[in-house]
Amino acid sequence: MAAPRRIVLLLLLLFSVVAVVSNAEETFDVRRHLSTATRYHIAKDISENSFVPSNVPDQCKPIHLNLLARHGTRAPTKKKLKELEALATRLKVLLENVKEQKSTVVPAWLRGWKSPWTGKHKGGELISEGENELYELGIRTREKFPELFSEDYHPDIYPIKATQISRASASAVAFGMGLFSNRGNLGPGRHRAFAVTSESRASDIMLRFHDCCQNYKAFRKSQEPSVDKLKEPVLNEISQELVTRWGLNFTGQDISSLWLLCKQEAALLNTTDQACALFTPSEVSLLEWTDDLEVFILKGYGNSLNYHMGVPLLEDIIQSMEQAIKAREDGLVPGSYELARLRFAHAETLLPFSCLIGLFLDGAEFEQILREQPLQLPPKPPQKRIWRASMVAPFAGNNMLVLYSCPANKSSKYYVQVLHNERPISIPGCGNSDFCPLEVFKEKIAAPHLKHNYHALCSIESDQSEQVAPISKFWQILSWIFPADATQSQKAEL
Numbered sequence: 001m002a003a004p005r006r007i008v009l010l011l012l013l014l015f016s017v018v019a020v021v022s023n024a025e026e027t028f029d030v031r032r033h034l035s036t037a038t039r040y041h042i043a044k045d046i047s048e049n050s051f052v053p054s055n056v057p058d059q060c061k062p063i064h065l066n067l068l069a070r071h072g073t074r075a076p077t078k079k080k081l082k083e084l085e086a087l088a089t090r091l092k093v094l095l096e097n098v099k100e101q102k103s104t105v106v107p108a109w110l111r112g113w114k115s116p117w118t119g120k121h122k123g124g125e126l127i128s129e130g131e132n133e134l135y136e137l138g139i140r141t142r143e144k145f146p147e148l149f150s151e152d153y154h155p156d157i158y159p160i161k162a163t164q165i166s167r168a169s170a171s172a173v174a175f176g177m178g179l180f181s182n183r184g185n186l187g188p189g190r191h192r193a194f195a196v197t198s199e200s201r202a203s204d205i206m207l208r209f210h211d212c213c214q215n216y217k218a219f220r221k222s223q224e225p226s227v228d229k230l231k232e233p234v235l236n237e238i239s240q241e242l243v244t245r246w247g248l249n250f251t252g253q254d255i256s257s258l259w260l261l262c263k264q265e266a267a268l269l270n271t272t273d274q275a276c277a278l279f280t281p282s283e284v285s286l287l288e289w290t291d292d293l294e295v296f297i298l299k300g301y302g303n304s305l306n307y308h309m310g311v312p313l314l315e316d317i318i319q320s321m322e323q324a325i326k327a328r329e330d331g332l333v334p335g336s337y338e339l340a341r342l343r344f345a346h347a348e349t350l351l352p353f354s355c356l357i358g359l360f361l362d363g364a365e366f367e368q369i370l371r372e373q374p375l376q377l378p379p380k381p382p383q384k385r386i387w388r389a390s391m392v393a394p395f396a397g398n399n400m401l402v403l404y405s406c407p408a409n410k411s412s413k414y415y416v417q418v419l420h421n422e423r424p425i426s427i428p429g430c431g432n433s434d435f436c437p438l439e440v441f442k443e444k445i446a447a448p449h450l451k452h453n454y455h456a457l458c459s460i461e462s463d464q465s466e467q468v469a470p471i472s473k474f475w476q477i478l479s480w481i482f483p484a485d486a487t488q489s490q491k492a493e494l
Contacts, residue, residue: 028281030262030272035291035389036347037263039073040133043394044421053424054435060406060415062145064324065340066317069137069398070350071171072130076264077123084115084264087257094248106246109274115261116269126170127268133396134171134344138178140422145402151335153180155195162344163207164198171396172196172344179342196344205312205454207345210299210352213309213458220298227297231256231290238283246278259287267395285381288390292378295389299351301365301375307355308452314356317341318446321403321438325414328405347393354399356449358429359420360386366428370448397421403438412437 031042076084091113095106117123142149151157158179162172176194184192198204205212235252242250250258262275262284279287296302320341327337358366365375378385400419407413417435418425429445430436436445 030276030284031266033284033288033390034263034267035288036295036393037267038390038394039129039267040394040396040421043390043397044423046391051424051426054417054433056404056417056435057406057409059408060404062148062402063328063405064321064338064403065145065148066320066401067141067340067342067398068313068350068353069134069171069175069344070347070393070396071167071344072126072133072174073267073395074130074167075120075123075125075127075268076117080260080264081115081117081120081123083257083260084117087261088114088118090254090257094250097249098247101247106248107274107278124167126167126174129268130167130171130395131174134174135178137396137398138175139181142179144422148339149179151339153183153192153194157335157338158194158340158342159338160194160196160342160344161207162196162198163204163346164201165346168344168346169196169198172342175342175344206316207313207343207349209309209312209454210348214460215458216305216309218460219303219305223297227294230293234286234290238279238286241283242278282381289378289381292385292387292389295351295393296378296387299348300387300392301355301369304369304372305457307352308449309454309457310349310352310356311449311452312454313349313353314446314449317401318442321416324403350393350397350399354392354420357418357445358427359418359425360392361428362386363428363432391421394421412439414438416441
């Protein structure tokens with residue numbers, strides 16, 4: 001009887017293991033693994049650690065808030081639209097090649113598939129889901145900090161700034177509608193008008209510093225082929241798995257395009273049973289990791305220039321805090337000085353700024369970036385990593401730096417609390433606390449970066465010589481074609 005009983009127990013154990021694996025597969029939500037294409041309501045509930053926020057003393061009151069938010073969920077950009085159109089053509093060819101093979105099991109949706117955005121010629125605009133993300137964030141921000149948002153609106157009290165890219169300025173409008181809802185007399189929602197200001201794209205070193213920094217553009221262009229090489233083995237490995245699984249002759253490029261489709265479908269259409277279902281959870285994790293590598297190298301801790309070019313923004317934030325303190329100590333009443341500075345930009349702004357203040361690092365790594373030493377790349381799954389772009393910069397991702405006045409505190413009267421996606425977050429530069437004495441924040445976190453000058457970091461010294469050289473060659477060619485006198489005449493005419 002002992003042997004049959006052992007067999008029964010083994011079978012029960014086997015069934016329980018299968019059930020655990022099955023449940024793990026079922027609970028895997030691909031929408032949590034879409035890197036920077038992750039929706040905000042999904043991302044803000046992702047928590048990879050057990051960080052316990054500080055208890056802010058009752059006597060401490062918020063006196064100023066700095067917000068930096070990424071735009072909300074947007075439509076595919078023009079470049080992505082073209083890639084999805086090319087994918088439709090490619091899938092048609094792949095299916096033609098296996099048309100006669102009856103044994104091939106092809107997902108039904110692939111046959112005759114067309115991009116949901118077929119016929120769309122312009123892209124990148126804020127969609128209704130993105131509007132809601134920012135509108136609701138505005139409402140929650142007012143509810144969380146009633147002391148700061150009880151005053152009547154004035155552009156000098158609540159300045160709102162956005163880049164000239166329409167999805168950022170539209171996000172600022174959606175946020176403002178939530179923040180000031182029921183504060184005006186416009187329409188049933190009692191909305192009110194408010195100002196959103198923008199700097200020219202050509203000179204916006206505060207919110208589009210990446211667009212104005214020539215050295216960064218050169219660095220990024222030089223690194224993109226290397227990033228593609230890093231991704232290549234993973235894409236090729238997964239392509240072989242999908243060839244075996246579905247019988248279609250996928251290439252690494254096909255996998256990249258299908259992963260793009262998965263992200264767009266899951267984030268924008270909430271569809272996870274088509275392109276995303278082609279991949280196993282472990283494959284999704286690997287694809288997410290390749291995206292995170294790219295973000296890390298080109299926009300994050302992979303190079304100090306990525307975040308040092310954000311120093312004008314950091315300077316502006318420190319200055320706004322000091323102005324709020326001066327206004328308070330000069331005895332100005334609330335409503336006569338700025339209470340919140342609200343900014344709306346892009347992943348290329350939020351990611352570097354998060355790096356500037358040392359988020360998503362452990363203590364040893366923070367010391368490394370202060371010494372401007374390169375960090376190791378995020379470890380490959382199944383190893384765990386702190387750096388996940390789905391948490392760092394999802395759609396509508398944000399950092400809030402809240403300045404508190406603590407008059408009864410003997411050691412420091414002013415503190416900065418950092419909230420990431422509305423949650424207090426550990427600051428390695430401040431002993432892993434989220435509630436940091438302002439002096440420590442300025443000395444340990446801001447000062448090491450503020451020694452850098454944006455224009456010195458970003459200007460290419462050889463610009464002038466590069467501009468002169470083609471002109472000199474042009475005159476040299478003219479001298480070959482025309483005699484000396486004729487060349488002088490040509491110069492005069494030109």
